[in-house]
Amino acid sequence: MNSPNNRPDDWSAFTKVKTERADPLYESAKTVHNKRIDGPFRRFKWLVMLVTLGIYYGTPWIRWDRGPYAPDQAVLIDLANRRFYMFNIEIWPHEFYFVAGLLIMAGIGLFLVTSAVGRAWCGYACPQTVWTDLFQHVDRFVDGDRNARVRMEAAPWTIAKLSRRVFKYMIYLVIGFWTGGAWIMYFADAPTLTVDFWTGQAAMAAYITVAILTLTTVVLGGFMREQVCVYMCPWPRIQTAMMDEKSLLVTYKDWRGEPRGSVKKAQKNPGEFGDCIDCMQCVQVCPTGIDIREGPQIGCITCALCIDACDKVMADIGRPRGLIDYATLEDCEAEQAGQPARPAWKALMRPRTFAYTLIWGAIGLGLLFALGVRSHADISVAADRNPPFMLMSDGSVRNSYTIKLRNMESQPRRMEVALSGLPGGRMWTETISNDDAAPSQTFEVPADQTLSTRVYVMAPAGTEAQEFTLDLTTLDEQRESDSAATKFDAPGDN
Ligand code: SF4
Ligand code: SF4
Numbered sequence: 001m002n003s004p005n006n007r008p009d010d011w012s013a014f015t016k017v018k019t020e021r022a023d024p025l026y027e028s029a030k031t032v033h034n035k036r037i038d039g040p041f042r043r044f045k046w047l048v049m050l051v052t053l054g055i056y057y058g059t060p061w062i063r064w065d066r067g068p069y070a071p072d073q074a075v076l077i078d079l080a081n082r083r084f085y086m087f088n089i090e091i092w093p094h095e096f097y098f099v100a101g102l103l104i105m106a107g108i109g110l111f112l113v114t115s116a117v118g119r120a121w122c123g124y125a126c127p128q129t130v131w132t133d134l135f136q137h138v139d140r141f142v143d144g145d146r147n148a149r150v151r152m153e154a155a156p157w158t159i160a161k162l163s164r165r166v167f168k169y170m171i172y173l174v175i176g177f178w179t180g181g182a183w184i185m186y187f188a189d190a191p192t193l194t195v196d197f198w199t200g201q202a203a204m205a206a207y208i209t210v211a212i213l214t215l216t217t218v219v220l221g222g223f224m225r226e227q228v229c230v231y232m233c234p235w236p237r238i239q240t241a242m243m244d245e246k247s248l249l250v251t252y253k254d255w256r257g258e259p260r261g262s263v264k265k266a267q268k269n270p271g272e273f274g275d276c277i278d279c280m281q282c283v284q285v286c287p288t289g290i291d292i293r294e295g296p297q298i299g300c301i302t303c304a305l306c307i308d309a310c311d312k313v314m315a316d317i318g319r320p321r322g323l324i325d326y327a328t329l330e331d332c333e334a335e336q337a338g339q340p341a342r343p344a345w346k347a348l349m350r351p352r353t354f355a356y357t358l359i360w361g362a363i364g365l366g367l368l369f370a371l372g373v374r375s376h377a378d379i380s381v382a383a384d385r386n387p388p389f390m391l392m393s394d395g396s397v398r399n400s401y402t403i404k405l406r407n408m409e410s411q412p413r414r415m416e417v418a419l420s421g422l423p424g425g426r427m428w429t430e431t432i433s434n435d436d437a438a439p440s441q442t443f444e445v446p447a448d449q450t451l452s453t454r455v456y457v458m459a460p461a462g463t464e465a466q467e468f469t470l471d472l473t474t475l476d477e478q479r480e481s482d483s484a485a486t487k488f489d490a491p492g493d494n
Contacts, residue, residue, distance in 0.1 A: 029227055031153060032289035034136060035146035035281075039308025048124045049133055057178065060185030064088075069447030070410040077187050083448075089371060090448075092408060101367045105360060112356035114239050116348045117326075118248045122236065123303035128228050129287075131221030134175065136287060142168040146284055172222040173214065180213030226288035229301055236298050245329040248347045250302045252282075252293045252324050255336045263317055275323050281313050282306035282324055292324060302326075376408040377415060377445075378482040379472040388489035395461025397490045403470060404452045407445040414475040416442050417455075422468035422488055424460040429453050442475065457488065465490045 064074035064087055071078065076085040084091040084099065091098050113121050122129060142164055143149045155161055184206045185193060196202040197210075220228050229236060243249075254274075261273030276293065283291045285306060290299040292306050310324040326344040327335070335341050384400045391397060407413045418440035419425040426437035430453065437458060445451045471483045 030289065032226060032287065033139075033146045033149040033153070034287050034289070034305075035284040035309075036140060037285040037305055037308050037312075039305075039312060041304035041308050045124055045133065045303060045305070049130050052125060052127075052130050053134070057182045060182065060190040066090075067410040067447070069412075071189060073189055075186060076189075079187060090408065090410075092406075095374070098367060098371070101363060105363050105367075108356060108360045108363065110235075111242065112353065112360055114242050115247070115350070115356055116353045117302075118243065118250075119236070119239055119300070119302040122229065122239075122301040126235075126301075128220060128233070129301060129303070131175075131179070131217060132225045132228075132287065135172065135222045135225070138168060138171050138175070142171070169222075172218045176214035176217035176222070177210065179217040180210035183213050184209050226299060229288065230299050240298070246347065246350055246352075248302075248326050248328055248344060249296055250292060250300060250304055250307060250324065251296070251327045251329075251332055252276075253322070253327070253332065253335070254293065257293070257323050275314070275319050277313065277317065279313055281309040285309040375480050375482060376478070377413065377472065377474050377480045378406045379415075379417065379470060379484045380404045380406075381470055381484040381486045383486050383489070389491070391491060392458070396458050397461070397463055397488075398456055398458045399488050400454060400456050401470075401486060402452060403455050403484070404450050405443055405445050405472065406450045407447065409447065411447045413445050413447075414442055415445055416440055416473045416475055418471045418473070419457065420469045420471050420483070422457070422459055422463075422466065424463070425457055425468065425488075427455050427457045429455050434458075459488060459490070463488070463490050464492065 059075050060073065062074035063072050064085075065072055066085075070090070071085060073085065074087050076083075078085065082093045089098075110121055139149060143152050152161060152164070181197075184197075188206075193202060193206065197206060224232075257274045257276030259273055260276040260278040261269075262277050266273040266277075282293070283289070283306075285308070286292070287303060287305065288299045288301060290297055292300060304326065307324050307326070311321040314321050314323055322341065325341075326347075327341075328347050331342045331347065381401050381403045384402070389397050389399050403417065405415050405417070407415070417427075419427055426439055427441055428434045428437040429441065432441055434456065437456075441455070443451060443453070466488055467485055468488055469483045469485045472481060474480045
């Protein structure tokens with residue numbers, strides 16, 4: 001006799017079986033042929049899929065006018081020039097902390113989503129989920145819905161079956177190729193790279209990258225599918241550690257559903273059966289092929305398609321929806337004790353979620369503030385140390401330096417560099433004669449570039465070794481400024 005949750009009461013029988021036939025170390029994966037379903041969660045999944053794929057494939061083709069001196073691609077990782085462009089934002093290598101900040105925000109965002117709605121990332125927006133869903137739709141398009149696919153898999157190999165397989169795998173390859181092709185567009189001007197790619201003029205790295213990504217997309221999304229989530233991805237394990245009794249999960253309410261029995265049996269024996277009619281619809285629509293009635297499990301990505309399926313069954317047989325539903329363990333216990341079901345959205349209102357939101361928002365605001373106040377011009381200086389100084393025939397002392405003037409605007413800028421803290425000091429460069437030496441000099445810095453130049457600084461006889469600064473001011477409307485401290489070496493200094 002089985003207990004209401006269908007687990008055997010006679011554990012000795014279970015032990016006996018275990019002793020006689022040990023579990024195999026390896027069980028072959030069974031292909032999941034999930035069934036088509038419609039419902040609010042499926043429609044939401046469609047929406048997320050369209051938005052995420054649209055963003056991924058479409059973003060490199062968005063143009064963004066930055067003037068004649070910068071690329072006009074809205075999102076571009078320009079490795080050759082070491083720049084990252086994202087609409088109005090341009091990140092230079094020395095500003096990598098912005099990228100680090102975005103990565104931290106992404107990490108905290110995942111914690112926030114997990115604390116609020118459990119594994120919603122896995123169920124809707126994770127690339128593995130999105131591409132697996134796409135490949136499952138291809139299966140349905142080519143071979144039909146679940147029953148047709150099950151029959152097709154069991155059927156002997158014929159020309160018709162072979163040609164369908166070839167056709168399906170061709171579509172897989174096109175999707176994989178498109179995915180790899182879209183990836184490389186983020187690293188170069190998309191229209192130019194497309195022409196170069198098809199005319200054989202692109203860099204070898206582009207062809208190799210597309211080939212690798214085509215292969216990984218087809219293997220991970222087309223063939224391995226749910227096995228990536230169950231066996232390869234570390235995130236479900238991390239998430240499990242982050243969840244508690246207040247986390248939202250897709251839950252089968254066994255106290256309401258058990259013992260299972262068909263509608264006919266329930267009509268014949270009123271009061272003896274629960275609401276679950278054992279129709280298996282929840283299992284058949286599941287993209288990872290699990291039975292949520294067996295309780296929370298790592299294979300459940302909380303996509304909620306089983307909720308759609310079960311709600312439809314409940315509507316058809318005239319019983320209340322929500323036999324499978326988003327719920328927290330705490331709410332389940334309260335509901336089981338006879339209290340009314342709490343709306344799922346109330347589970348979002350918890351201190352942990354607010355704390356993550358606050359941290360996430362604070363980092364975001366901090367990054368926005370840093371972006372808003374950052375200077376688009378700066379100066380750095382390195383003193384030549386060999387020799388540290390030159391003593392001229394009139395007793396004056398000359399030092400030489402390499403200065404770098406950075407112009408982060410997408411237009412050329414004039415910048416003035418002035419000596420400060422070095423009385424009587426004058427400067428000139430390799431292109432400005434020492435006849436024109438002066439306490440300040442003006443430089444023309446090309447758009448979006450760093451000008452590196454050697455400068456000579458002369459101080460009158462008797463000047464002692466001392467610290468001084470080079471002050472930079474842009475000669476445009478912004479009047480941005482920066483300064484760099486360095487040392488002036490002179491005789492007698494050790
Ligand atoms: S869909 Fe609902 S009624 Fe059908 S087996 Fe699943 S839980 Fe039971
Ligand atoms: S059990 Fe339900 S929520 Fe979990 S993966 Fe399957 S269909 Fe999605």
